Amino acid sequence: MEKILKMRNIRRHYAMPSGTVKALDGIDLEVSEGERIILLGPSGSGKTTLLNCLSALDSPTSGSYSFSGSLVPSNDSEKMTKFRRDNIGYVFQFFNLLQDLTVLENILLIQELAGSRDEGKARELLGMVGLADEIHRFPAEISGGQQQRVAIARSLAKTPRLLLGDELTGNLDSKTSTAVMEVLVKACEAEGITCVFVTHDESLIEYATRVVRIDSGKVLSDEIVE
Template sequence: MLEFRQVHKAYATPQGPLEVLAGVDLTLDAGESLALMGESGSGKSTLLHLAAGLDLPDRGEVRVAGHAISSLGEASRARLRRETLGLVFQQFHLVPSLSVFDNLRLQARLAGREQADWTNELLERLGLAALARRYPEQLSGGQQQRLAIGRALAPRPALLLADEPTGNLDEGTADEVLDLLLTLVRDTGCALLMVTHSPRVAAPLDRRLHLTHGRLTRPEVGQDACP
């Protein structure tokens, strides 16, 4: 579903090029969940942006659902995001002028895959059915993040990319949102790549990798080691 082959990415700085990714290799299969960990500034979000086709590698290849991202034009990458990917960010990015219900079905409509039964089921499972006509500003932070997750999953994407999806929530609310996210991912069968700095948040996922000095490694034994 997602493959990185010797991916390099650098950014210009006053001191010269800063290499963020230095030959990253990564494979994520359909239905698999992977936590990408690392310190702030380690390049986790850069890797996620490359996976989403929001940025392009300097060298190497990124493939999503068999498509080489670098060979696609901007319009084709946008279509791939609409039809294949779901995106969840630390900031909710909800449309303030749309109700809960209309925010939820927005992505599915853009992808041409709106299904009324699935939208209504999501409302129930998100715990938002009674709030369907409210607007985002009338929701708590946890409710807004649940809505953002539901919107990303409404078109049943093949791959969900999540960047610190519980980072703005208190621990109790974060646990509830994470449990809901993983349950919905499992039930829809999509693959999940989640960026997090928290071993506790990463622990329930199938695999965990650390990004350090531009390269991916497994966590050390005793520090959230992979099984």
């Protein structure tokens, strides 16, 4: 399979008064189209930092990152925003829904930003995650787990090439979590979407094709699980 992205020796260091924090310390990662990676590691190991670099929300301190054969922009917020808009779906650790927009409007906004408003698809995605009855409510009027499912539907709304999830199912009970993961995997397979999901929940490995473990900003192990 064609490689969708290649990271070489990526570092993300923070200069702090107490010394340098090496959030990422030499990450090498190549991902093929259609892979579903589960990224595991203890708290503080660099998982969110890695997703932020993969999505060009953050710029590495050093190293190279290419996506579809082109260098990913860094230290240029306009170009980084365009890269994200064109390629990335991201479910954040803390959902980042816009509070002044309804559930449905949160999804439509993302489509509009990507230049592809499609209300039928927005409603279909919300139905898939079990929220057909809540689409006109505001985030403050639904539960945490329901907000998380809105964020998941939103991440698929523009059919990203790369879908990133940070504790995607962290607020869902195991039954809802299973249902959401099944829907998500089916959608990603159907649309050929490549995924990297951060989790502490080892039971999600069953939905992955590959498991990467990191600690202290370094890859500890990387295995195919299909």
